[in-house]
Amino acid sequence: MELTISGVGVRLGGRWVVDGVDATPPAGALTGLLGPNGAGKTTLLRLVAGLLPPDAGAVLVPAAPGSSERTSSDRSSSDGAPGARRTPVHTLDRRLRARRVALLEQESSATVPLTVREVVALGRIPYRSLWGTDPDDGAVLRALRAASAAHLVDRTWSTLSGGERQRVHVARALAQEPELLLLDEPTNHLDVSAQLALLAFVRDLGVTTVAALHDLNLAAAFCAHVLVLADGRLVAAGPPADVLTPPLLREVYGVDADVLVHPRTGRPVIALTGRA
């Protein structure tokens, strides 16, 4: 999906928590959203998901073909699609938006008396008929397989470990079959092997994905593009090798680091040496 984040800002608690962010995450690729605690990553993901209306700017997505959605005149000549009809994501009808955009929120501690199958089926609600039937009865299992969680299908949600819950959350987001996938710290609770498997999977999915990540080396290894937030503002954007430099890491995170080049992948490897 061609996504344009255009001058987006929101005020919460009397201050701009996200402030004037302009970004165009590449379509069909994995973008990492980086920045220290409180930088505004979760808030920006909620804005991009259309769950939070912006107080400034807009998040524009292509209008669905044949829809009567409110569209803006195309302000995004930079995205190479002049004349394309675009619409602010927060104005999309909720059901339609849920078919196009999935947000994996940071884990909530809620315990629900549901099986894993039922939790993942929640992601299919936007596709259900008036009678509540899913037109694609294989979608839940496909999503569980993709998230390496098919073996959990009949388990009760409340009995799962943190890492198992995280995989099921990912499966629920995938079951929505979105054009835009937004992941808030998706590697939380996952062991190193599961972290690598998940990021390799979403990188290769071909779906425009924005993932808030704290692990700079995972971002460097898997992301095509990174956005770095600090105090609600975008301070850098581009390929990891261009963005994740020692001066940037010092400025944004207050840490000293050596940035090496991986001998096989050519990607940056960040060796933290201490607080600046």
Ligand SMILES: Nc1ncnc2c1ncn2[C@@H]1O[C@H](COP(=O)(O)OP(=O)(O)OP(=O)(O)O)[C@@H](O)[C@H]1O
């Ligand atoms: N509803 C709200 N009212 C007031 N302040 C808020 C609200 N939501 C978030 N904030 C504040 O906005 C800032 C950004 O929060 P956000 O959760 O977006 O940061 P983050 O980058 O995701 O942080 P973390 O890495 O710790 O998850 C924080 O200072 C937070 O306290």
